[in-house]
Amino acid sequence: MNKAITDGVLLMPPAFADGLNVWSSGDGTPGTATYQNAANAAFVPADQDFGGCLELQKTSNTTRVRYMGETPLLPGCYLRVTARIKAVAGSLPSVQIAGYPARASGQPLADVDTAADSVALTTYGEVVEVSAIIGAGNRPGVDLVWGSRAVYGHFGIDLTGPNGGIVRIDDIIIEDVTSVFLRDLLAVVDVRDFGALGDGTTDDSDAFDAANAAANGRTILVPEGVFRLEKDVAFEEQVKFEGTISMPTDKMLLLRKSFDLPTYIEAFGDEVLAFKKAFQALLNSSDHESLDLCGRRIAVFEPIDMQAAVPNRNQFNTRRVIRNGQFEAQGDNWNTQTVSSQATYSSSNGRTLTNVTNIANVPVGAHVTGNGVGREIYVRSKNVGAGTIELNAPPFDADGTQNYTFRRFDYLIDLSGFSKLSKFNMSNIEFQCNGKCSGIMLAPAGPTFELQECFISRPKDRGITSIGGGCQGILIDRCQFLSSEEAENVADRTSIGFNVNSNDAKIRDCRATQFRHFMLLAGQNHLIKGNHFFQGDAVADGFRTAGIVLQDNYTASVVTGNYIDNCFVEWTNERDPTPGFTNGFSFSSFSLTDNVFLSGDVAPWFSYLVVKPHGTGHFLNGVTVTGNRFRSINGNIDRAERVDTSFADLDHSRNRSVWYKGNSYHNVREHAENPLVVAHSQGTNTRTWTIGTDKKLPFEGFCQFVDSVMLTGDLRNNSNQRRYEAPVGRGRIGSDDDQFSLEFSEDMRGSVRATVRMDKD
Structure with missing residues (x-):
């Protein structure tokens, strides 16, 4: 670092040969006396030791030589003033480097040393060199510490001791010596000092490791260039990237004290690649439980396959968090892959499709439709050799052979490549799908995925999709699901907020707008609390869809304290491969309490709670509906609850333990109660x-x-x-x-x- 070289700053004073009118006998400030035509000074053009030099007789207790130019004192810079001097006659004086510290106003800076240690001249003709370093910082080796208030100085020497002696002084040198202090001043270790080339092809891994070992608390600098790393590299100290890194997908960069997305973006120069490498490090290091995106927006041009970013792991079972940022879908590389195949299903064979034609082209994670297939059925896995597909749930009436349609949606964040992912958390993130893609696909297995205070904005098809058990114990708290179909009439909407296949979901304090369905919940023991979701349109006597769909008849779930607006709760058994009641608890163990139900401009047959059996013989068993507010505006409805008999009715002779009390009704004709x-x-x-x-x-x-x-x-x-x-x-x-x-x-x-x-x- 040298400001004279890098920034062209003028530091060196003129030679004495150029004239003595810029050399002051005072403190160097404007108006002080100079040595031009002075009686005690003369320019000597040909000294045997110095060439041109100043010959000076000491005539006062402190005889000063000061350059009258304003030598700048730049922040972070350190100057060295050097003078060579010899005694030629008379008394032998002492000499020291000295200067005038000037504020921006030109006034002197008080309370700082203005002269370095003095050196006595002891022999005539002996050349003595004196020097001093001047700078802002109180660092070892700095002679005159002037702080940040001094903006320039007038530098030279002082002669002290007995008067009458004659000395000759060589041209005074002022130079930038900041580089002497650079290692300590900036506490920086440059990887180039350890052999890194940064040419994009040479493996610099060993040089990076050496720099890391030498850092010892100092920042590691990766300067401009492209540094190829063919091995895993871990930095234990803070790191600053001015250049970028390239490395194979399976190699890791672990930044243990700079672990955040902006630093990884600086390292790799590409937002998505940086996120993938940071995620790879998150799952391969015990130093950090979370990856902070630091508010950064990541422009995503194709689905992010999260498992492919971590090829050394196909499952992970320790808590990890990604937080505080935005993923935004951009570009046109988002497509739904559609495949039609013939397959055979038997209700005795659980969740398996057999004899699947064209199975190699059926993607895992594809949404499945066909006759007798319920909602949110997906391909969980496949066996190409055996020609079989495992579904996340059985159809309710698909026995036999038929054509199925498989549609694989694109997702911003795709976790389905992991066989199991447990205790994974995403917090304070917006998934901006822009109507181009879906939001998140979960892993096929792994409990307690958690989504906190996130936005899933304008998904094309799905907000969150579970294709297996990766939703076990899912927690979705204080999130917003914003539909891309708000302008569509209800009957034309196809997008869904999320689905759950397993038990123990907790959905709390969320808000959702105008999907076809907000949530479809299979499994048991769900807690749905404090949410607001609405699904209406402007069609008079309009059609409405379910906001909550409970897909198993034994649900053991609680829906409480929600604002359910222009939609309803549907309770069905569409995932039962033998849907007629033969044994068990039937439609049982459900509480619908203290919710606000509101609808407007709906058909009179609209209801807020709909039970839809898919087979005969079913009944209600252990159902509580209390404290709800049922209100219709812009028209009356017949009842708040009903049975959808599209497939079958309930066996009302077998209903038991139904408590239906304490609800309020507004513009509802029949006010149901039991007792x-x-x-x-x-x-x-x-x-x-x-x-x-x-x-x-x-x-x-x-x-x-x-x-x-x-x-x-x-x-x-x-x-x-x-x-x-x-x-x-x-x-x-x-x-x-x-x-x-x-x-x-x-x-x-x-x-x-x-x-x-x-x-x-």
Whole structure:
């Protein structure tokens, strides 16, 4: 580092031969006396030791020689002032380097040393060299520490000691010696000093390792150039990249004290490659549990195959986090691969398609459609030799041979190459799909994938896709799913927020806009809490789709505290390969509590909770629907709940443990309850009172039992005598089994309130 060379800064004062009018006998500031025509000074053109030099007689206690030019003191620079002098006659003085430290205003800087150590002249004719280093920093070897306030100086020498002596002084030298301090000043180790060439072809791995070993707390500098690394390289200290790195996919760059995406971008010069190499390091080092994207936006032009970036691992089971950035899909290299193949399915063969034609072209992770195939069925794996495909779930009615369509969507982040990925977390990231691609495909196995405070914006087909068990215990918290189909009518939408195949999902405090479905949940024990999702359009009496689809009849799940807007909860058993009820719990263990349901401009048959059996014999078992607010605007709806009988109805005679109370209804014609309290007044005397429930039992179920009867008016017989009698209550009266009867010992009239149930318990 030399400012005279690199920046053209003028440091060297003129030779004495150029004139003594710029050499002051004072402090060097403008207006001070010079040695031009001075009585005690003269220029000697041909000294045997110096050539041209200044001959000076010491006439005062401190005789000064100062260059009147303003020598700049640049931040971070260190100057060395050197003078060569000899005594030629008279008393022998002492000599020292000295200077005038000037502020920007020209005023002197106080409280700093202005002269270096003095050196005594002891012999006539002996050339003595004195020097001093001047700079801002108090570093070893710096003689005059002037700090950052001095912006220039007037430099030269002082003669002290006895007067009368005559000396000759060679031209004074001022030079930049910052390079002497560079290693300590910047605490930098340059890989070039250890043999790195940076020519793009020579393997510089050993030089990088040597620089790392020598750094010892100092920053490692990778200067301009392309440095090829054929081996794994780890830097234990901070590193600064001015040049870039190239290395094979399977080799790792571990930056243990500079582990963040911006540093990797500096290292590789390409955002996506940098992310891949940083992710590779994340899964191959125990030094960091997270990769900070530092708010960077990564322009992505094709799907990022996360496992291909880490070829030495096909599974990973330790917690890792990627956080704080954005992935944005750009360009046109996003395509859905579509393959049609004939295959055979048997419900006795679980999730396997056999005799698959064209199987080599069927991609793992493809979405599967065909007759009798439920929603969100995917290819989990395939065996080309055996001609078989493993699905993530069985179809409900696909026995036999038929043509299937396999569509493989492109994803910004594709984790499906891992056989298992556990405890993986992505936080504070926006996945900007721009309608070009989908968001995230999960690994086929591995528990507790976590998405926190993320945006999945405008996915073309899917926000998050699970093709297997990589969604086990998934946690999605405080995320937003923003549809690319907001302008489409509901019936024309195809995109889905996410799906789950396994148990124990926690979906909390999220927001989703106008997908066909927000979430499809197979498995059990899910907690859906505090979300807001809406799916409406401007079509009058419009069609609506489910926001939540529960795909297994035994769900053991809780949906609570959500704002469910212009969509509904659908509960089905479309993943049952033998969908008719033969044993088990049927549609059971479900709580729908304290949600806000709102719809507008919907058809009258729209409902907020829809049960859709895919086989006969099913019933409700352990269902709680309480504290919900059901409200329709711009038109009434018939009921808040119903059974979709497209495939089968419920067996209402077997319903049990259904608690349906404490809900509020606005513009809903039938206010369902169970237990249901029915008020009845019998105006004519009869022994058997037949009383209807006016379709107020949930799902228009059977009125099976009369739990209690309370008289609310006098009970009188034909003789107008008051009677005190408890009637016999019988359920399932009438052609629809939705009435009940009260039987008395004689003809009676009066008023009662009866509590009836549509379930057995």
